[in-house]
Amino acid sequence: MAMELKGRVLVYSILGCPHCMKAKSTLQELGVPYTDVSLEKYPHARQDVQMRTQKRTVPQIFFNARHIGGNEDLQNLVKDQEKWTEALEVLKSTPAGPDAPQVPDPSTAVKSFDVGDIVCEPDEYAEFVKELRNSGIIKDHRSLLRSYKNSFSGKEFVDWVVKTKEVVPALGICKPRPAGELGEDLRKLILKIYSSYLSPDGKKVNYKGIGESSEFEQYQKLAKELVRVQIVEATREEKLAFFINVYNAQVIHANVTMGPPVNLWQRYKFFNTVRYIIGGHQYSLQDIENGVLRANRKGMGMFMKPFGSSDARLKVSLETPEPLIHFALVCGAKSCPPIKTYSAEGIYDQLNLAAESFLEGDDGCQVDMGKRTIKLSQILKWYSVDFGKNKDEVVEWVHKHLPDSEKKTQVGELLESKNYKLSHMPYDWGINS
Structure with missing residues (x-):
C-alpha cells in the first residue's frame, strides 16, 4: 500500500533505461508514490534537469527540491536506514516548495503515437498489378514436356504494357518513402512494443508476448515498406537512427518468428542469414552493423569486408565508422546494452x-x-x-x-x-x- 506524502517524488527517465526501471521498481516495492516524467514525452524538461543536476544521464530523482541522484544513489540511500527514514519523514510532512522541480503541464507533452495511424499512401503501380492479374494474359502455358502454371510470355507482357500503361511494374503497395520518415514511424511503433514487452530493468524481452500482439502484426505490415525505402540520399544522422532501429527490430523479429540462436554456429547463421530487403537490397545483421554503420569494416570472424567494391550497398554505408553504435545495437544477448529507440534529430546526444x-x-x-x-x-x-x-x-x-x-x-x-x-x-x- 502506497504511503501518503505531502511532498513530491519526481523521477526523470527515458523508456528502456534499466537504471530508470530499477529505481522506479524500488520505489514501488517500498510503497513510495512518485511521478514519472518521461524526457521523451517532455523533451523540454531536459534542460531544466541538466541545469539542476549537472548530469546528462537518467534517472534523476528528486524528493521535493532535494536532488537524490541516480539509481545507485537511491539504492545507497535505501540501504542507510537512518537517512532513508529521515528522507521519508520530510516527504510525509513537507509539501514541495517553489524551488522544487515542477511536474510538466500535460498539454506540453509530445503527442503519443497510435499504431492505428500508420497508413501508407497507395502506390499508383499497385493498381497496375491488379490490372495485370485481371488482364487475361496470366494462364497456364506448355513448352515441350514442361507445363508452367499462372504465367505469361515476355511478348504477351510487353504487348499488354504498351497497350495500357506503358510503365514497368514496381514492388510493394505503397509509394517509396524517405528513410527519415519511414524510420520515424518504425521507431514510434517499436517504442510502443517496447513499452509493453520489456522487463522492468529494460534488459529482457517478452518475445512470446510480442509475437501474439496486435502491435507486432502492425509492425510486420509496416516493415514491408522497407523494400522500397529511399535510403541512399539520407543524411548520416538519418542513417544512424534508421539502421540502429531496424537492426534492433530485426533481431526481435527473428527471435519471435524463428527462435533465438543457442550456440556458436546458430549465432553465425543468425547474424549472416537473417535479412531484410531495404531499398531493393538484402541486408543481414552483419551487413547493417559492419557494412553500413562501421563504414564497411570487417567484423568478428570475417575475412573480407561485407561489401565488395562493386556492391551497390556501398552508397548507403557511412563514410566513416561510428563507434557509438556499439552501445545502441542489441543482439539479443544478456550482455548487450539495454534496448532503446533513436531518432535522427539529436542522434548524437542520444548515442x-x-x-x-x-x-x-x-x-x-x-x-x-x-x-x-x-x-x-x-x-x-x-x-x-x-x-x-x-x-x-x-x-x-x-x-x-x-x-x-x-x-x-x-x-x-x-x-x-x-x-x-x-x-x-x-x-x-x-x-x-
Whole structure:
C-alpha cells in the first residue's frame, strides 16, 4: 500500500533505461508514490534537469527540491536506514516548495503515437498489378514436356504494357518513402512494443508476448515498406537512427518468428542469414552493423569486408565508422546494452547518453584501484579498432565518455599514471528473454 506524502517524488527517465526501471521498481516495492516524467514525452524538461543536476544521464530523482541522484544513489540511500527514514519523514510532512522541480503541464507533452495511424499512401503501380492479374494474359502455358502454371510470355507482357500503361511494374503497395520518415514511424511503433514487452530493468524481452500482439502484426505490415525505402540520399544522422532501429527490430523479429540462436554456429547463421530487403537490397545483421554503420569494416570472424567494391550497398554505408553504435545495437544477448529507440534529430546526444549509461554500469566498465585494473565489456575488445589504435587510446575514449563520477576520476588517475592493467569481462550470450 502506497504511503501518503505531502511532498513530491519526481523521477526523470527515458523508456528502456534499466537504471530508470530499477529505481522506479524500488520505489514501488517500498510503497513510495512518485511521478514519472518521461524526457521523451517532455523533451523540454531536459534542460531544466541538466541545469539542476549537472548530469546528462537518467534517472534523476528528486524528493521535493532535494536532488537524490541516480539509481545507485537511491539504492545507497535505501540501504542507510537512518537517512532513508529521515528522507521519508520530510516527504510525509513537507509539501514541495517553489524551488522544487515542477511536474510538466500535460498539454506540453509530445503527442503519443497510435499504431492505428500508420497508413501508407497507395502506390499508383499497385493498381497496375491488379490490372495485370485481371488482364487475361496470366494462364497456364506448355513448352515441350514442361507445363508452367499462372504465367505469361515476355511478348504477351510487353504487348499488354504498351497497350495500357506503358510503365514497368514496381514492388510493394505503397509509394517509396524517405528513410527519415519511414524510420520515424518504425521507431514510434517499436517504442510502443517496447513499452509493453520489456522487463522492468529494460534488459529482457517478452518475445512470446510480442509475437501474439496486435502491435507486432502492425509492425510486420509496416516493415514491408522497407523494400522500397529511399535510403541512399539520407543524411548520416538519418542513417544512424534508421539502421540502429531496424537492426534492433530485426533481431526481435527473428527471435519471435524463428527462435533465438543457442550456440556458436546458430549465432553465425543468425547474424549472416537473417535479412531484410531495404531499398531493393538484402541486408543481414552483419551487413547493417559492419557494412553500413562501421563504414564497411570487417567484423568478428570475417575475412573480407561485407561489401565488395562493386556492391551497390556501398552508397548507403557511412563514410566513416561510428563507434557509438556499439552501445545502441542489441543482439539479443544478456550482455548487450539495454534496448532503446533513436531518432535522427539529436542522434548524437542520444548515442552519447547510451554510451554513458552503459559504461556507468558494471556491465560496461569496472575499476579496482587496489589492483590497479580496468575491466571493460568484450564489446570494446572485439571492436577496439573503432575506439583507438592501442590500449591507452581505448581507455582514453572510455574516460571521455564516462559521466562525471568516482569511476571517471579513478579511470583518469590510472590513465595518467600509465600503470594499470586492462582486461575484459566474459560476455553472456544467453538470450535476453
